[in-house]
Amino acid sequence: AQKVTQAQTEISVVEKEDVTLDCVYETRDTTYYLFWYKQPPSGELVFLIRRNSFDEQNEISGRYSWNFQKSTSSFNFTITASQVVDSAVYFCALSGINTDKLIFGTGTRLQVFP
């Protein structure tokens, strides 16, 4: 069975702090895909990144970076120098080669205070 665990329910930081959101996944597939989505207070779900299981290179996009480690089944997301606009719920998700379904974690609510 596939499962995504986001153990951090809520994180609060002060602006300019770095913050890491954890994501641990379970799958029996050898090929799979990992995603992060952002849900700001306005409610829409915004795609952030997609990573294939055979590509373990870390990715950096501006203040955002992602650390994919197959050995620990983790796909963590770091925001550097956080800003108030980063306040949102962040979801990690998993899909496998044999399914079109996205399995979502329960989300981590990030609050960035000025």
Added chain:
Amino acid sequence: DAGVIQSPRHEVTEMGQEVTLRCKPISGHNSLFWYRQTMMRGLELLIYFNNNVPIDDSGMPEDRFSAKMPNASFSTLKIQPSEPRDSAVYFCASSWPGRSGRGIDTQYFGPGTRLTVL
């Protein structure tokens, strides 16, 4: 480019009434997904279509829920009769099947429909 379009954005109805939610996927995407989000259950996949054909409806709560995709650019999710426990945000998402022909490419979500059943 237009994203996934959902209507209405908000719906308030009374218990027992029929509710129809609408979705227009991104042009060229031929996989379409309906999700429901609640505080208690998080994001749940209700049903998804590939090339207008329902592939997996195991997430549909019960017979009161039905979904159709009459063509590549339109889908509906209907609840009849509606109940207060159906109150939730309903998201539609679409994806491009990619080389594999499967919908495992990135899913792009619409803005959601917030449904309140009184």
